[in-house]
Amino acid sequence: MNIERIRSLIDLFTAAPLTEFTVEEGGTRLHMRRDAGRSPQPVSDVPVPTSLTPLLPVTEAVQPSTSDVLTVRALLPGTLYLCPSPGEPPFVTVGSVVKAGQTVAIIEAMKSMNAIASPCAGTVVRVAATNEDVVDEGQVLIELRIDDAGWE
Numbered sequence: 001m002n003i004e005r006i007r008s009l010i011d012l013f014t015a016a017p018l019t020e021f022t023v024e025e026g027g028t029r030l031h032m033r034r035d036a037g038r039s040p041q042p043v044s045d046v047p048v049p050t051s052l053t054p055l056l057p058v059t060e061a062v063q064p065s066t067s068d069v070l071t072v073r074a075l076l077p078g079t080l081y082l083c084p085s086p087g088e089p090p091f092v093t094v095g096s097v098v099k100a101g102q103t104v105a106i107i108e109a110m111k112s113m114n115a116i117a118s119p120c121a122g123t124v125v126r127v128a129a130t131n132e133d134v135v136d137e138g139q140v141l142i143e144l145r146i147d148d149a150g151w152e
Contacts, residue, residue, distance in 0.1 A: 069125060069143050069146070072140075072142045073139060073140055074139045076107060080131070081132065090131070094127060098124065100118060103118075123145045125145050127141075
């Protein structure tokens, strides 16, 4: 699913009197829901790399914008880990180039480690949280500039 397709689906959902919408294409699932008085929140399922099978995959909240910057948000509250383990370098930093499905963070919730994967290929332009922050649902974690072929 490419970015133009996602944008057109968001536009259709915004104009429709629906509260929830899901579409699956080519292994990508796009789910949007609207709470009363709020704009739609697109959500995309991205598979977690097999090297992290002990971790549970988490659905990322993503908000594409017209500037091709994508916001990755937490979908559950918990403790954010930007490093795979203490003393190791972070998964990503500003300027890191990531692939779709690459782990960019982990959220620990109820003693369960939940991998946060990049929904597309891109470059990290901002890390909005700090390692070991307690994050809330919907909180911005990372912003990515989408590569030309990021959604394909």
